Amino acid sequence: MPSSHLASFIDEFATVGPVEIDPGKVLIALSELKDPRRKRGVRHRFAHLLVIMVCSVLAGATSLVELAEWAADTARDQLAALGIGAPHATTLARVLQRLDADALDRLAGTWAQEMTGVAAIAIDGKEVRGAKNGGGARVHLLAGIDQATGAVLVQENVSEKHNEITYFKPLLEGIKDLKGVVISADALHTQREHADYLHSREAHFVFTVKANQPKLHDQLRSLPWNRVRAGNKTHESANGREIERTIKCVSLADGINFPHATQAAQITRKSRPLGTREWSTETVYIVTSLTPAQGKPELIGSLIRGHWGIENGLHWRRDVTWREDESQVRRGNAPRVMASLRNIAITILRLEGETNIAKATRGARNYPHRALKLAGLTTT
Numbered sequence: 001m002p003s004s005h006l007a008s009f010i011d012e013f014a015t016v017g018p019v020e021i022d023p024g025k026v027l028i029a030l031s032e033l034k035d036p037r038r039k040r041g042v043r044h045r046f047a048h049l050l051v052i053m054v055c056s057v058l059a060g061a062t063s064l065v066e067l068a069e070w071a072a073d074t075a076r077d078q079l080a081a082l083g084i085g086a087p088h089a090t091t092l093a094r095v096l097q098r099l100d101a102d103a104l105d106r107l108a109g110t111w112a113q114e115m116t117g118v119a120a121i122a123i124d125g126k127e128v129r130g131a132k133n134g135g136g137a138r139v140h141l142l143a144g145i146d147q148a149t150g151a152v153l154v155q156e157n158v159s160e161k162h163n164e165i166t167y168f169k170p171l172l173e174g175i176k177d178l179k180g181v182v183i184s185a186d187a188l189h190t191q192r193e194h195a196d197y198l199h200s201r202e203a204h205f206v207f208t209v210k211a212n213q214p215k216l217h218d219q220l221r222s223l224p225w226n227r228v229r230a231g232n233k234t235h236e237s238a239n240g241r242e243i244e245r246t247i248k249c250v251s252l253a254d255g256i257n258f259p260h261a262t263q264a265a266q267i268t269r270k271s272r273p274l275g276t277r278e279w280s281t282e283t284v285y286i287v288t289s290l291t292p293a294q295g296k297p298e299l300i301g302s303l304i305r306g307h308w309g310i311e312n313g314l315h316w317r318r319d320v321t322w323r324e325d326e327s328q329v330r331r332g333n334a335p336r337v338m339a340s341l342r343n344i345a346i347t348i349l350r351l352e353g354e355t356n357i358a359k360a361t362r363g364a365r366n367y368p369h370r371a372l373k374l375a376g377l378t379t380t
Contacts, residue, residue: 012048026348026375036098036100051372051375052084055371058371059368060358064334068089068091074368093331096329096338109152122310126318128324151350154171169193188212190212209287220264232245240273244271249295251263256287318339
């Protein structure tokens, strides 16, 4: 970013005293967003509103009213020291409805990629149900998450006329270098075109195979698994259940009709409520371009667990911590922008090493200077 742009951005907060903005934090990355408002009648600087939007969501705000309340009450002293006023919820609503959501996702994603050493990315989608149930446009978001940190690296809005499959390639075009990176995805994305695309970018895939690919599923299921020794076994207790996983891997013969696939894996998951004796069993088949030398059973199992973790790492947290599916934010780009702000908050906290996101948001709410610092803004 040009130094003049950085100096201009800092000047937006220097009306009271010296201000420091951490160039490694998200605010500098988002400073390139354009103000969507007309200049006439503007009372609050766009940079100030940007701070309020990021920090209030970081502090757990779930609605436009809570965003405004955070500015008016929780962070009154800290924002005043930066020359930032408290906008009304309707002011924030107008900005969120008109904001360039594509640019927001692109800038936040580029920042997140620069902050992580990406080795494995989980691809998955989620519908923001509140917007649809409220009579607004369908908001369905496809995201790519760094498996190691939980940072949201890329996100695309899936239009009502298409499904996630169409957006697989555009989503990953948002990542500059995929060489050697492993992409995990559920059965919807077990597509030959996706495998070819990843191969062209020197990336690897770990895809789940289900009934939507009946021929491939039957081929994998008919492999002689009973003659294959378990390559990896794990045992854990979580969420009141005892879970055992067994992973077997085999090299694929030419008869398996899926491009660039070199291995198949069978994952058998047995679970039972703690204190009971009755087990339930689930078997999942995987196809991957990782060779036996590159993808040993332990790694395959880790990648699959990492992929399944996207539900807890992103979707569950947005639903539970920020009550996303109950959101009353339904107009214009606002539902998608709010989802993107939640992604940014999760990414910030995960990069800080936080694992209990709900607890971390409470800390940011109770100590407003912490939210400002996490975003990259401090007074000196």
